[in-house]
Amino acid sequence: MSLCIGSLFVLVFQLSGNFNPLARFDHAKPSYNRIEAYDPSLARLNSLTKLRQYCDSIYSEQVFTGKSAGFENVYTDIVSSVVRDRFFHGYSYYSFEDNYMAAMLSKVTVPGLSALVIPDEILKYPYAACSQQAIVMMELLQSKGFKTRKIAFDDKTIYGGHFAFEVFYEGKWHFHDPDMEPDKTVLTNYGRPGIDFLVHNKDILLQAYHRYSQQEIVAVFSSYSYGAVNKFPAPKAAIFQNVNILGLLKKIC
Numbered sequence: 608m609s610l611c612i613g614s615l616f617v618l619v620f621q622l623s624g625n626f627n628p629l630a631r632f633d634h635a636k637p638s639y640n641r642i643e644a645y646d647p648s649l650a651r652l653n654s655l656t657k658l659r660q661y662c663d664s665i666y667s668e669q670v671f672t673g674k675s676a677g678f679e680n681v682y683t684d685i686v687s688s689v690v691r692d693r694f695f696h697g698y699s700y701y702s703f704e705d706n707y708m709a710a711m712l713s714k715v716t717v718p719g720l721s722a723l724v725i726p727d728e729i730l731k732y733p734y735a736a737c738s739q740q741a742i743v744m745m746e747l748l749q750s751k752g753f754k755t756r757k758i759a760f761d762d763k764t765i766y767g768g769h770f771a772f773e774v775f776y777e778g779k780w781h782f783h784d785p786d787m788e789p790d791k792t793v794l795t796n797y798g799r800p801g802i803d804f805l806v807h808n809k810d811i812l813l814q815a816y817h818r819y820s821q822q823e824i825v826a827v828f829s830s831y832s833y834g835a836v837n838k839f840p841a842p843k844a845a846i847f848q849n850v851n852i853l854g855l856l857k858k859i860c
Contacts, residue, residue, distance in 0.1 A: 637697025637734050642818075644788060646692040650733055655726045658693070659747050662686050679776035680799070683748065683783070690744045690785040697734035699723045724840075737786035738770035742840055744785055745772050749837055757834035758782065758802050762827045765819070769827055770840070773801055789815035802831050 639645055652658045665685050666678070700722050722736070723729045726746045729739045745755040753774050760769035771784035780801040782794070793815040794800070805812040806828055816824045834840060 637695075639695045639734075643695050644691045645695040645733075647733065649689070649693045652689075652693060653727075653730050655730065655743070655747060655750070658689070658730065658743070659750060662689055662747070665689070679753075682751065683753070683774055683776065683781065684791070684795075684799075686744055686747055687783050687785055688791070690740055691788055693730075694735040694740050694785075695733065696736065696786055698736040699729055699732040699734055699739060735786075736770075737766060737784075738840065740785040741770055741772045741783075744783065745774075745840070748774055754836050756780070756836045756838075757840045759832050759834065760827050760830050761832070762830035764823045764826045771802075773833075775836075787816065787819070790817060802828070806831065 649661075652661055662682070662685050666682050669681065669685075723732075723739060724742060726743045729735050729743055735743070741757065745757070748755055753776065755772050755774045758771045758773060760771070762768070765787075769787070771782065771786070773780040773782050775781075781799040782802045782805060783799075793811065797804070797811055800808075800811075805815070809825065812828060813821050813824060
């Protein structure tokens with residue numbers, strides 16, 4: 608009851624346009640470190656449909672010019688490159704104005720609940736965390752018929768934990784990490800291997816992640832685990848975020 612009353616109180620502030628005293632629940636915006644790959648012009652790709660169409664157009668151009676040697680390998684590499692360039696690292700969250708319920712609950716009861724997990728919401732921002740970039744890429748590839756699975760890293764050395772994924776084609780799994788941006792040339796030279804191969808061949812792993820300290824990479828990547836195939840990585844958060852509580856309250860009022 609108290610939560611409902613509090614929600615209605617906040618809604619009055621939002622509908623009236625008055626200053627919201629609870630805006631302190633918003634997260635600080637990250638800034639670009641000028642080290643990662645990032646192309647601000649790609650901000651126009653602000654939905655999964657636009658992102659997919661853009662990747663399709665690049666692939667079609669490569670086919671037309673005779674540069675494409677196979678859909679699965681080429682297309683996944685195109686998507687990986689585009690997603691790398693589309694975001695720089697940093698968690699994107701619902702602001703208090705966008706989804707006050709998620710912002711409040713994230714601070715007081717359920718940490719991380721306001722971190723975006725819906726691809727079209729993530730694509731509204733120039734920055735995204737490892738899990739968010741992976742979610743966007745996984746959802747795009749699944750829409751093209753690929754099978755994907757998340758790779759979770761429990762070691763807290765980097766980012767307090769890490770998140771990447773694998774995509775299945777040509778009879779095996781291939782590892783992708785759009786956020787930490789391993790050296791694509793190194794991975795391509797070894798056929799874009801899966802995480803198990805990289806962990807058991809540390810020299811190749813360290814070559815691919817040469818921008819990071821060897822101790823960090825060994826610690827983080829030794830803690831990997833697989834997710835279920837084609838299962839959305841954050842189903843509970845997605846259910847909550849897909850319910851527009853603010854919109855419902857506005858209709859009631």
